[in-house]
Structure formats: C-alpha cells, structure tokens
Amino acid sequence: MTLKSKVMLRAWTVLSKKSVVATSIATVALINISSAYASLPGIENFNTTALLQQQNVTITGTVTDETNQPMAGVSVTVRGTSNGVVTDGNGKYSLTVPNNATLTFALIGYQPQDLPASNGAVINVKLVPVQTNLDEVVVVGYGTQKRETLTGSISRVKGEDLTKNQAVNVTTSLAGRLPGLVVNQRNGVPGSEDLNIVIRGSSTFGNNNPLIVVDGVPRGTGILSTLNPQDIESITVLKDGSAAIYGARAANGVLLVTTKPGARGKTSYNFSYVYGITNPTKIPDMMDAALFSEVVNETYSYLGRAPYKSAAEIQKYRDGSDPILYPNTDWADVSLNRNTPQKRLNFQASGGSDKVRYLLSFGSASQGSNFKNQPYKYNQYNSRVRIDADLSQYLTVGANIAGVFTQRSAANGTDFSTTLQANPTLPAIYPNGLLAGGRFDNSPLLSDRRGYQQWKDDPITTTFTASFKVPHVNGLVLDASYNYDLRNQFQKNFSQPHYWHVYNPNTKNYDRIASTSPIQLTDRYDRWITTLTNVRLSYRTTIGKDHNIAAMVGAEQQRNSNTYASATRRNFLTGALPQISLGGTRPEDYGNAGNASAGAYNSYLGRFNYNYQSKYLLEFAFRSDGSTIFPTYNRYGFFPSASAGWVISEEDFMKPVQFVNTLKLRASYGELGNDQVGQFQFLQTFDFGNNYVFGGSTVPGIFSTVLSNPNIGWEVSKKLDFGLSATLFNRKLDVDITVFNQRRSNILRQRNLSVSAVNGFPKLPEENIGKVNTSGFEVDLTHRNKVGQVSYSVTANVAYAKSKIIFMDEVPPAFAYQANTGMPLGSGLYYKSDGIFNTQAELDSYPHVAAAKLGDVKVLDLNNDGKITGDDRYITNQSPTPLYVFGLNTSLQYKGFDLTLFFQGQADAFVNDAIVDEFGLEDLDNAPVYRATNRWTVNNKEGATMPRANNLLPGGATDFFLYDATFVRLRNAELGYTFSGDLMRKISVKGLRVFVNGTNLLTWAKQIKYRDPELANQSYLNYPPLKIVSFGVNLQF
C-alpha cells in the first residue's frame, strides 16, 4: 500500500465514521476495506493554511465531484445553525463563520461531509456519492468485485438491513430483501423455525436448497440462522452461471454470507438492546363445544349412528350452566401465553492500528414461550473474535472465530396441533383450579408435568487466513485459508408419569389420575466436523493503459464427518434424577443407537477477468469438483462459466445523454452441478436391522434399502442470463433488470413411476433422468431523493420464476390432462370440483363415487365415462412455489427521525389445504370455524359453500381446497430517533438512537385468511410465525 493511499485511507476512515454518526447506522463503515480490490474514494486535499482568527473567519472553496467536476447547488452550512450558502455554477462558495464552527457540505445523492472551519480559509471538498448499487464492492465467490465491472446476476443485502428484523432467526429477515430469493417460514417454533429458501423458484425434483457459504465455507442454514445479525457485513446471492465457481453444489444458487472485519482506528463500541413482545401472527378460530357437538352429530347421522350429544347437552355447552360436566373449552385461549417477551443484547468493539485490526462481538438472544408453562424456549449466545494482522508489508494473517451456544427446549407432545385439535367439550381447568387431562390426557397445560426435550447445540466455526503479496511481482497474491468447524449437540428427552384430575359424577369427587407411562430418558450426543483447506493464487495487472487483467486459480479440499451415539433407559425408580445411569436394570430397560458418516470434496477452481477501459468486460470461471457421492470413474465434474458486460455509458456517444449516469448490459452463461443426493448410491449396500426372533431370542438381520446405481452422476444446470443495470437522473434512480433461462438436466430422480413393483426392487436409487426448464425475470428499482428536510429512498424488487417439467419418469398417463410433463414443479393431481351435491336429483344425475352423499363435493367426470375414478383427476398448473415474490422497502429521514417500512409478499402460489378439508371426522378432532361456516347440512342445502361434515373424498384431493396463497405482509416497520448535538459530544457519545420496531405487524392474504398464509402447503396446525413489537436502543461511543 502506498503512502498516499494510506493517507487517503485514514481520511476516509475519519469521514466514514462521521457519516456513521450522521446516519446512526453502525454498519456504514468501510465495506471490505481490507479487500485488495476495493477502490478508495476520498477527498482531494486539505488546505491546511492556519488562520487562527479568534472571531469570525471567511471560508471559501470549491466543491467537486469524484471526477473533479465542479458541483453546483451543494449546501454549505454551519452545523447546528441555519447559516449557510449554496455553491454556484462553478462549485464555488464563500461563507463567514465562527472560527470553531463545523461546516457541513451536503447534496442529495452524496455523502454529507463535516469539516472544521479551523482547517483553513480555503476548504476544497470532493463529495463522494452515497453508495449506490453500482459503486458497491460485492463479495463474489473467492473474492470481491466492484459492481460496476460485474458481469453476473448477483444481488446483495447489507447487514444493517437485516438488523431491522427482530426475529431471533436471522434467516427470516432475508425474505423480500434479495430479488429472486424466496424465503418461506413454515413454522415459528422458537429455535427450530423451518425455513425454506430457494433461489429463482424450484428447478429440480430434488433438493432445491441453495449452497450457503459463510465466510468462504459451506456452512448451511444451521449456521446462517444462528448468526448474530450485527456481525453480518453483507449477504450476496449468486443466481446465474457465475456461481460456477462453486461447481457441483451451485446449481440452486449460492448465498455468500460475509461477517464484519475490524475497522482501523480508535476503538469504537457499539451497544444495543432490544426488548420485544411476541404473539403468533394468526391463530385459527376453532369451533366451540356446541358447534363442535352439532358437527359430530351430523357426522354420526351420516354414518347411521346415534347422536354424539343430545340437544339438551348441546344447550348446556352453549349456556355454560354446568362448567364441570359440560365445559366449553377454548384450548388455544387457555394454553397460549399472550405477549411473550423476547430480548436481544449486542455488544461490539472494533478498532485497530495500521497493522492489526480487530472486532470483538458478543450477542445474546432469548425467546420465551408462547405456550403457558414455557415448554418452548430458546436462548442463544453469540461470540466472535476477528483479528487481521499485517505481519509484514507482504504478509497478512487473520483469524475469525465464532462460537454460538444455544439452548432450546420443547414440550413432550405439546404443540399447535394438540392444542387446536383438542376436543372443546373436554374440560381444561375445573372451576376449582384442578387441571383435567384433555384430549388423550395430553392437555398442553400438563406440559410441565410430562417431562421435556432439550437441545444444547454449540457450533464453533473457525477460519484462519493468510494472504501473501509476492515481493517484486506487483499484483501477485497468494491466499490460503484453513477452516475447522466443530458442532456438538447434546439432546435430552425425558418423560415421566404425570397426573391430572377427573371429576367423578358418581362420587362428586375429583379423582387424581396418574398416567402409567414409565419414566424414560434418552441422551443423545452428536458431533459434526467440517474441515476446509483452500489455496489461491491471484494476479492483477494493467497492460498498457486500458487492458485490465485479473486471474485466479485455486484448490480446495473439504471433509465432513458426523457421528452420534444415543442411550435410552426406562423405568427409573424416580424422576428426581434424570441421569442415564439411574434407569431400570432389566434388559428391555436399555436401548442404544449410533451411527457415523463421512464425505469429502476435492476441487480446483479458477477465474479470469479482462476489461478494456472498464468498458468492455469479460469473465471466465470454472471449477472441477470431485465428490465422494459419485463413483470413482465418474467422480469429477467440470463446471465452466463465461460472462460479458458492456458499460454503454462509458461510450462517447452516450456522454450527451445527461440523465444516464451509468448504463451496463451484461450476459452470462454457466454450467453448474447439484449433488444433493444420498451418498454411496453407486454401491449396493446393506444396513443392519429388521432383526427377527427364533426361540424367544433376537437374531440379527441385514437388508438393503436402496438399489444401487453404478452410473450415478451430477445434476447439470445450464443458466443463461441477460441483464441491464442503470443509474439515472443524477443517481436518483437505480434500475437493474435481469431475464434468465435455466435448463436443468440429469436431474437425480427415482425412476419409481415407470418401474413395476413386481420387479421387487427395494427403494430405487436416484438416476440422472429428469429435465426441468425454468425462466423468469427480476427487476430491482431504487429511488432516493430529498424533499425539503425529508430524505427518503424506495427500493422495490419483484422476481418471477416459472418452472416447466420437460421430462420426468411418470406413469404413462391415461389422459393428457394427467401428464406432469409440461407443468410446473410441485403441481398436484386433483379432482375438479364443481360445487356441492345439493339435491338427490342432482346426486342421481351426476356421476359420483359409490359412497358419495348429499353435501359432498361434486367432481367432474373429465373423461366422460359416466364414472368417477382416478382417471378423472387432472394435473393443475398451479404450483405451491410462488411465481412472483416481491419486496418494497421505504425509508424516510427527517431531522433526527428515521422511518423504515418494509413490505414483502408473494403471488401466484397455490396450496392444497388438506387439513382444513378434514372436518367432523370420527376421530373427534376440532376444526376451524372457517370450515364449519355455511357448511352443507340437511337444513342448509342450497346456500352451502362448504361440504358436509365427514365429507367424502372421491379417492384423492379435490381442488375445492386448493387456495391461492398470495399475500403481502408488512414484514418490518421501524421508527427511530437519533440524538445529536453538543450534549452527545460532551459525553463522548458518537451516536445514540432509540427505536420502536414491528415485525410481521400486518398481513393481507388473498384467500387464506383463517391462518397465517405463509404456512403455505403446511397446515394451520403449525406453530405460526411471530408478530413482534420491539423497543430498542443503540449506543455508539
């Protein structure tokens, strides 16, 4: 690093810290300052002529932009006053100010700068544009690139945006932030939210999960979800062929998560505390005892059985006259905790000298239970130490070590399904306060008596890096990294006999009933180890004036292993000591299990970049991946990509077009692989198990579960992207448009649909037989402006992706309307519904299945054979994967106030709610009022909009319950106030901000209104996502 650049760096650091104060956002600090590729904007010079006037001083100067063009209209004010002027057409200004004043230079679209007037009488200032997408330095695979020379389809979200979301699981905050990234939360169980991430929709029959790389190592959703959002510098998504640098695992896209480095300079401290109040977003309104009894009576009448409850009994449920024998229990109401607290605390220290930079971070999050008795709890402690040290002018080494310590507990058998489906005619709490058993003696209120499940999961990730600038060869750098991740999980499941009370109408006493289940304990210990070693040699140079060249080659090895052992003991004498050694002593009281697995990758990779005057851009990248998943003779796959860009705005003919700041066209093509299938499918293997008994003694058995496929190979994705990026209207508008087409072939899929079961094969192996095409587009718009004292920005993104099955191994369909081929992935097979059978005449005249009754869903006889059979089902083109996903982020600033509103949603996703279809079944499960309202009964025929109780399925699902899962959600809303002024300076506070935040505050759903629409093709029985209202404070000093 030259002396000049060091000076500039220091200046930049100072300036950016001030802007941190101004915007109160901790993470604006230098993006990747340590990166060799980062450009270093700065000010032109300081005129240090000292004019030590005690009173007023007249300051003059010129304000220029980054290309040294004079800037008109820049406001120059004395900070804290209304005293100010505006620069003229030549960028000049003149202003008389007190000697100790601070001048603020500001223009929309540029970073404001504060400079002390004592610096001189002439202060020339170069304003730097605020970071727009085009100026970002973007993390790409194995390096960084400036967005302006980027040729791939890559989106990025900054860490600070993620901190707006107050859910403990950071993955939930990605929804809607990155065009093309689909994140659906399938449940809200604290600490084990089931998050489904796909990029550009589904494009394979198999695993659609993207590769998640944290600090250069594939670390999966587990690590991503437990990251401290304050530690995240940025998240980049590689969506197109440029992901080929990740080879065999890149076909579903790659999520690159980068954690923050330490910042140079004096130590800065950042402290934040957020207190939140959580509630489930939506709990379905379930039937009360009277309605429930009426519905079951209807079922019984259809079955020819005597009523479940008499009219007199139903009246008692309704009027509540006998709460002991005829209670009306709202199980959700009695079982759920309202306003459960959630707390989050973060403390960071960052700083360093020229030679050493460090970041120390600690975070804790605790999430309480939305159930009474706290069966679900989650605590997470994050710690991270990152140090980068320049050992010499050539060698820099670093370590990034993070530990996450989590504790999660859950109840034995208490969840939303046991709560919502519980029979409302059963008592929960007797009027005297005693607890009743509930359905199957499984009342959620007994959860603290039944035992517990606990997980202590402590992943530790470590990364050690070294970067060596080869002496005497300018631009040649050798990078190496070694990563060792260790995750230990300890699990304890403890169940013990519990008791409850039952009112005995004969004796008028409350009998204490104890379950006979024995005391049982299972301890399980899991250990995962991932090691990854990476060596890269990179070279950058400029030939002549215009030919910029960069090249990188590297090698990488990864090894994963996993072992577990578990032990079970039953029939403990007492539940007081849940330790494994204290269980019963008979042979059947013991149990144990264990397993191990291992896998590895060996990879070679490279990238070559060329650009001419930063105008014509070219990139080639490749990876050769060897994986233990595939047989020796088919082990290595080669995955190349090429991309090109044309920065039209650099052309002379574009110079007169004033409203265009930058304009770039880009195209990319790449071949990527997907290997997310079971290991060793190329070998015929045998498992131990299926033991048998001879003469009363167990003998061992072995069996093969999967047939071998010796020819198994990679799934290949060929991706073609075209894109346009532009910055317009004096940088007030950023536009990014991408269209893409993906051809996925060799999709690993079981050929189970054309292979006769009579062959007797065990589970079939995956074979490279499927083909799916996906195409779509992404649009990302950002507008920023300042009106009066209000500055605002609006970012909108929408992505469309549609898949089409080109080939799958399906049963030769009897009718064209049953072909999956040509339809989107995930399309289901349904009977076509056509209302409800209302009259006997209607039933008699329509084809129907034998057991159909009045009140059942009428289905169409699609093949017109006069019978309803499986041949009358059709494949819908409506898939549960949304065609459109979108996000809209609005932020406003007015003086010290800032407001952020973030909306997110999806459209054209269709889910079959088979659970809400189930209604009035003999198993006495409760159902939502939604399903009961206006159902068909013998007294409500014509106007019925829902089928009868215990309705009959004609042999499979009907599209009657196929719902449009379109929704828009106010995912985050945050209002903050930043304190500034002399007082803050006096107490050495660089920034103090307080805020109130709402997460998942409002949801609008098109059709699914009885439950949270994001639970998608799951059911209303899942733990819903949480609505969180938080209050927080952020302090920097």
Added chain:
Amino acid sequence: MKAIKLILPVVFVVMFSMSCKKNILDISPQDKLAEDAVWSDPKLIEAYHNELYGSQVHGFNVSMAYSKYTDENFNSLACCGGDLFKLNTYTPDNVGQLGATIGDFWATSNGYLYNWNFAYQYMRKINVFLEKMSTTTVNLPNKARMIAEAKFLRAFLYFNLIERYGGVPIVDKVYQMDSQGTFKRNTFEECVTFIAKDVMEALPDLPAKYASNDANYGRATGDACKALLSRTYLYAASPLFSPTKDVQKWQKAADAAEALLNSGYALYPDYQKLFETKQGDAQNEIIYSRGFSATNGHNAPMDHLDRRYGANGGWWGSSGPTANLVDSYDMANGIQPYLPDGTINPLSGYDPQNPWANRDPRLEATVIHDGTVFNTAAAVAGAPPAYEKWVSEDGTTFGFDSYKKTGDNPRTNTVMKKFMPSTGAINSATPQTNQWPFFRLAEIYLNYAEAKFELGDEATAREYVNKVRSRPGVNLPGIPVTVTGEALRQRIYNERRVELVFEGHRFFDVRRWGIATTTENAKIYGFDVIKNVTTGVKTYSKIVLLDKTGTFQAYKSLLPIERNELRRNPQITQTKDWPQ
C-alpha cells in the same frame, strides 16, 4: 528479522499444502456394508437369511387391522388408511395408501393388507438369496436347511398374495434395473402349483418340528410346510376360487389337512392362556409362529386395551369386539343363542339382559365386558377391580370404563381380551413377547372338517369340529347329529369364526365362502349398558354403530391392483370384475 519475514510465508504455504490430502475422496461407507462383504461372510449370509423372515407379517404390527376390517371388531374412531376397509370404500385409486404412506410409494413399513409392493420386495430378496446360494463357495453348515426355509417363506408370501388378489405374477428370478421384467398374472391355479412346488422342495431339508423350547423354534419346519399347504388347498377349493365346486380340490384340501392330524400336536388345555404363550413356553398346539423377545417385542396391548391401562388411546385403543361377534358364541349348553332368522332361540336359555351368562367359555376368554376382572395390577390408579362400562339413565354419571368418560374407550362397551396379558405390566415401555400363531392345530382340524363336509363326509366333519369344541377348559357339547347340510356348514363356519377370532382369518374367510356380501353389508352393533343408579339394575341393549348396507359388492372379495401399478405394467390386468 528480515529472514523471519521471508520464511514465515513459506511456512504458511507448506503448512497449508501439507493439510491437503491426495486421497481425500477415498472414503468407504461408515454405517453400511458393501455387497461383496455380505456374500463372502457366513455370519452375514445368516443375517441376510434371518431378515427374510421379516416377510412374515403378523397381526400385532398393524394392531390387528384385519379384525377392524371385519365384523369382529369395531373401531369407534377413524383408523388406519382412512378406513377404506372398514367402510368398504377401497378402489384402485386409494388402495395403495394401505401399502405405503401416501406419497411414499416404496415404503415397506406397512404392507399389511395391500401388500403388493411389500410382498414382491421380499420375493426379490428371497430370489437373490436362492441365486447366491446356487453359486456360493462359502462353507455354510446349514445351507440346505436355509434354502428350504427360504422356499417356504416364498410359498407363504405367494399365499398371502393369492388370498388377496387371486392369480398374481410368479417371479422366481432376480431382476435388475437394466433387465426389468414385464409381468402378467399367472392363473390362480398356477400360483397354487408354484406354492406346492416350493413347499415340496423345502420339505425334505427341514425337520418336521422343533421342540417349543428349542433355539430354532420359529423357523420353518416340515409341519409348517404341510400346514401352509392345507390352508392353500382349502382356499383353492373354496367357492370364491373354485366356482365350479371341483370335488377334487376339496379332496386335496382334506388330504393336506389329514397329513397333520397325527403329527404329535394337541389342543392346549387353556384357550385364553394359549395366546399368552411365548416362544420357549411348553405347548403343543402351535405349529408355526412368529416370536418376540424383550428387545424385539410388540406392543399390542397398548394398541388394544383401553384407558384403564393408560393405553395409547385414540385411534387404536377405541377398537372393541362387536355385539355381532358376541352373539355368534354358543351357550355353554352348545345351543346357539340366536335362530337363523335373528330371533332369540328360546331353547338356548340366552338372557339378553345378561349376555355374558352361561356362554361358550371362549367368549369370556376373548372379550372384556362390564363386570370383567382383568389384570388389575396393571390398571391405572383409581380403577375399580371390575370393569364398569355402564352409563346412568340420564347420562350424567357413568362407570370408570365407560365410553362417556373418554372416546378412547370402545363404544362397543367391550374390549379385546384374547392376546392381551392377564398378568404383568402394561405400558409402552414393556415389550410384550407372546407369539403370533400363523398355524395351529385347531385350524387344521377346522380345515379338515370343512373339506370333509364339502366332500359329503358330515360325520368326520362333525367329529373334527367337535374336537375343537371339546378342548379341555372349553368342553362345549358337540354339534348334534341332527344338524346336517347347510345348517352344519353354517356351524362349521361359525366355529371357525369363534375359534380363530382376531387371528386374521375372518377377513379372508367371509370372502372365500362368498358370504361377505351378507356380512359386509350388515349393521355393526355394540352394547349399551344403562344403569338405574337408584336400583343398581343394568339394562343391556344393542346399538347400531355402523350401517354398512350397500357398501360391499361381490367383486370387492379380491383386492384391486393399484391403478398406478397397472399403468406401469399394462400387461397386468385388473382384478376380476373390478370396474375397468
């Protein structure tokens, strides 16, 4: 100092390159065996062979679903594959759900009633074994016996298939992905011939029997082969499979049963305890069974007893013996309580207000009812010694075991007793080890009686039915010689219903006899026990629990093949008379 600065990077590079391994991809499975290892190790070949016995589906594993699908048991709640068989709503489109979890076509965990996939998967495993044994050079001391056992297992699997589907494709070689077969159904006769061939080939290499305390007890034996042949020929002669009433077939059935009549077996003196015996217990009635051990037990009581035992409750525990079944037991005097027209036989002495008095002792050994005292030690705290199933007249008070108390107590007001442990703990952590009888002497007697009757030898038929009825501890009077012809046939049918109840016979018996069109279209009854709380008098009445009228047509006697399977293999025809 300068030297260190220069050396340091070299050290780093060397360290990194040393941590790379050339053979990093050479990893073998950590938790599985490779195939070569299996077929070269006698212990592993034995283990493979042991696993073939998993093809023997027993009634405990799907909570005796056969019983729930007949007039033997009534399940108050929905159960087991959407109740297709309880309600007779099975079709080619939904029947596959019973063989596998919906959406997971190849699941092998169930395979109970729609066992098509399950059976053919085991068929292939057996064929692999037989092929490997024909070429192996590994020294196996029991090789001939193991081959014979495998052939018996294959024959039994075919019997399981043909009793469900009629003729099915015979597969006796191993197919691979790149050499798949095209299959068509063999005739029922061909399948019977194939079963007989396998059995006859197995017989010479098997001991006739193992002592009940032998470590090999539970392996296929010569007598198991004969018993399988007896049942196979009996089915083959039955009206469903032999509409022409071929006498030769009945003769074969009689001969096959006769071969076992004097093989040293004897009826066990305690009908109830017989079903509590485990492998290793002394008994001489069970010819072939599946055994269980403390580490490999079953949990049938938790699936069949009621809340009194803290059983799982809900879907399974709510299954109770029907009033239809209870009515089919004779009085202790040997007279049937009901006349063929459904009215009470005044000569029988039957009191509908006391249906449990003076009945065939097997009723008491099979059914728990109001007033029964059963395994009181295992009951939950607070349970009275005797079952209390009553409900008061106004419905506000009820007994400890009443259905009113919880929907998990069977609505029939009866509970299964057969196969349930009369002593010992009952909970989910206590594995049960009583054996599942596949073949026992009483069935052979009844097979023989039925075949002899159809051959016109009513005297022998009566003799062998009466042998079953006169089991020590049961001691029912014989069927009078005055009962002849169709009436005698009905008594033989009824004896089989009562003696073999819950053992998985009824579902298939009513179909092969052609009486399913009656029994499966009948109303299913349970009992109401109403108590006058002031007088303490209990009144019994019957209550309709399910009206199946019109749900069963004759073509449903054989199961349909799943529609998708027909599409995969167009040469396989749908089961006879099924629509399409």
